[in-house]
Amino acid sequence: MATVSAPKQVSVKEDAEALRKACQGWGTDEKAIIAVLGHRNAAQRRQIRHVYEEIYQEDLIKRLESELSGHFEKAVYRWILDPPDRDAVLANVELKKSGNKHHVIVEISCTKNPEELLAIRRAYHARYKRSLEEEVAYHTKGDTRRLLVALVSAFRYYGEEINTTLAKSEAKKLHEAIKDKKFGNEDVIRILSTRSIAQLLATFNCYREQEGTSITKNLPKDSSDEYIAMLRMAVRCLKDPKKYFEKVLRRSIEGIGTDEDALTRVIVTRAEKDLKEIKELYHKRNNVPLDKAVDKETSGDYKDMLLTLLGNEV
Amino acid sequence: MATVSAPKQVSVKEDAEALRKACQGWGTDEKAIIAVLGHRNAAQRRQIRHVYEEIYQEDLIKRLESELSGHFEKAVYRWILDPPDRDAVLANVELKKSGNKHHVIVEISCTKNPEELLAIRRAYHARYKRSLEEEVAYHTKGDTRRLLVALVSAFRYYGEEINTTLAKSEAKKLHEAIKDKKFGNEDVIRILSTRSIAQLLATFNCYREQEGTSITKNLPKDSSDEYIAMLRMAVRCLKDPKKYFEKVLRRSIEGIGTDEDALTRVIVTRAEKDLKEIKELYHKRNNVPLDKAVDKETSGDYKDMLLTLLGNEV
Known part of the structure; x- marks a missing residue:
């Protein structure tokens, strides 16, 4: 369930006016921006952008970018975009970075349903x-x-049908490859990138039954090999996206310093979907409510924005 | 342009009645079936199927399958289906065959536009x-x-923008791989399966300019290696689908015996699209009109069906 609270009926024109007012004159009224945008769903935000452009002949996103800064600007920018467009931006930002770490690509391709992933590919084209x-x-x-292209190109079947014989034989194939440390094995990539989620869950269950341990436990955990790290991440995303997101949040908060990019990304992308359940998982796992942890780790308007998206009145 | 002639306004109910009548009593009135279905476009055929089922509580396709036989039955069955559903069937029929020859998969993935290919993937799910x-x-x-999965999973960008520098460098990459006989090279598969058609045409042009010969001429022609044959076919489909289809028709007709599967497939899948241009290419290349060649090579109701789809009154 979503954490964001949006009224069913809003006056898009009044919203556009309030945002315009918040951006005008000396300084910017960040609280007013959060009060509006932090309580609007994707369809409402899209309408606000359209109406704002119609009335003021200016792009709301560009205006906000020029008014805001730092992590707060990034959070507002990510939030205001249509979800598929936002994920296209997140993917592109990661691809432009040097290095071979492409965790966001794995996350996007393995936690979205087939239609959502397709919408992201369309948004990327556009x-x-x-x-x-x-x-x-x-x-x-x-x-x-080979792994990433297969994962992002997939248009998986999304029915609930399961072939148990196939699950058993593919669990064995996965185990053999992992046992022999052939992580780049053709079948491993084929199974993870083409099978439906229902079928994969059946396969992972068979794996645990056959081997007495889960596939995630069998994959090297702290591998310096980025490929293996991404393979493990793909399995975790496919198996249980909520549990995966809880872990990303935990990692982004724990230790010295905060990984604001990861924290913002999970809150913004899940606030309209399943952040409520992710919050519950977080609370259970860490003995502290996520809101409290975010309150402690962040500050200023950025903090207010995240807490609003988490369902708090700030 | 299409060859099939369908009236703009048709009475779907009358069509359904005519088909029912053609299927009832002693024998089947094949001519009546051709007279109706051979002159209806995809949307009209879909409506006829729906209305037929509503009135007679029976599946028109199943009824026709039980009434007809041989190449004629196959042609009618292929034709009556929605285009994406038909391609899903064609792909499945080929995948069920033993052997490693998957020409129809290459044809489908390299001659459809990105939205058409996506519709086929949806139809396959369903x-x-x-x-x-x-x-x-x-x-x-x-x-x-690696080649086929990448080709069928592609959702290519379909804009007209071209990056000339990229076209030059990728033409070189293709040539180096072909020169070294590394046909399964990663870059070869990546370029052919992910680049937009506009970009690929620019790359193939650069290839010819740089090497003085076309990429198709550089790829071994009569290879016994099925992979190389499919690679060459993919290039031909991506470069010029109409020219490719003309060749499939020519091959299906020339020599002893006729390849009815290929002949039916091309006529049925292109009759509502570009069969007119393919016919012109055929005529120019073979000095004989396609209709005449089909008339000579086929017979009976099957012949009448094909000639009708080719735009003739039979």
Whole structure:
């Protein structure tokens, strides 16, 4: 369930006016911006952007970018976008970074349902005049390329039908590859990137029954090999996205310093979906409510924005 | 342009009645079936199926299958289906065959536009409760798997923008791989399966300019290696689908015996699209009109059906 609270009926025109007012004159009224945008769902935000542009002949997103700064600006910018467009931006930002770490690509391709992933690929076309898989393939190589291109290109079947014989035989195939440390094995990539989620869950269950331990436990945990790290992450995302997101939040908060990019990304992308359940998982796992942890780790308008999206009145 | 002639306004109810009448009593009135279905476009055929089922509580397709036989039955069955559903069936029929020859998969993935290919993947889900790429990956291996899965999973960008520098460098990459006989090279598969058609045409042009010969001429022609044959076919489909289809028609007709499957497939899948241009290419290349060649090579109701779809009154 969502954590964000949006009234069913809103006056989009009044919202546009309030945002305009918040951006005018000396200084910016960040609280007013949070009061409006932090309580609007994706469809309402889209309408606000349209109406704002119609009335003021200016792009609301560009205006906000020029008014705001730092982590708060990033959170508002991510939040205001349509979800598929936002994920296209997140993917592109990661692909432009140097290095071979592509965790956001794995997250996007393995936690979205087939129609959502397709919408992201459409949004990528529209925004960057290229296909997502084209960019992923261009920026990667070897096993990483084979895994990531297959994951982002998938249009998985999303029915609930399960083939138990197949689950058993593919659990065995996965185990053999892992046992022999053949992590880039063709079948491993094929199974993870093409099977339906229902079928994969059946396969992971068979794996545990056959081997007495879970596939995630069998995959090297603190691998310096980025490919193996992404493979493990893909399995975790496919198996249990909520549990995966709880862990990303935990990691982003724990230790010295905060990983604001990860914290913002999970809160913004899940606030309209399942952040309520993720919060519950977090509370159970860490003995502290997520809101409290966020309150402690962040500050200023950025903090207010995140707490609002988490369902608090600030 | 299409060759099939369908009136703009038709009485779907009368069509359903005519088909019912053609199927009742002693024998089947094949001519009546051709007179109706051979002159209806995809949307009209879909409506006829719906109305027929509503009135007579029976599936028109199943009824026709029980009434008709041989190549004529196959042609009618292929024709009556929605285009994406028909391609899903064609793909599935090929995947169920033993052997590693998957020409129809290459044809479907490289001659459809991105939205058409996506519609076929949806139709595959609906009909077979699996994804197309899942099936392709399961039934193939090695280089063939890597090429085919990438081709069927592609959702290419379909804009006209071209990056000339990229076209030059990728033409070089293609040439180097071909020169070294590394046909399964990662970059070859990446370029062919992810780049937009506009970008690929620019790359193929650069190839010809740089090497003085076309990429198709550089790829071994009569290779006994099925992978190389499919790679060459993919390039031909991506470069010029109409020219490719003309060749399929020519091959299906020339020599001793006729390849009815290929002949039916091209006529049925292109009759509502570009069969007119393909016919012109055929005539120019073979000095004989396609209708005349079909008339000579086929017979009976099957012949009448094909000639009708080719735009003739029979």
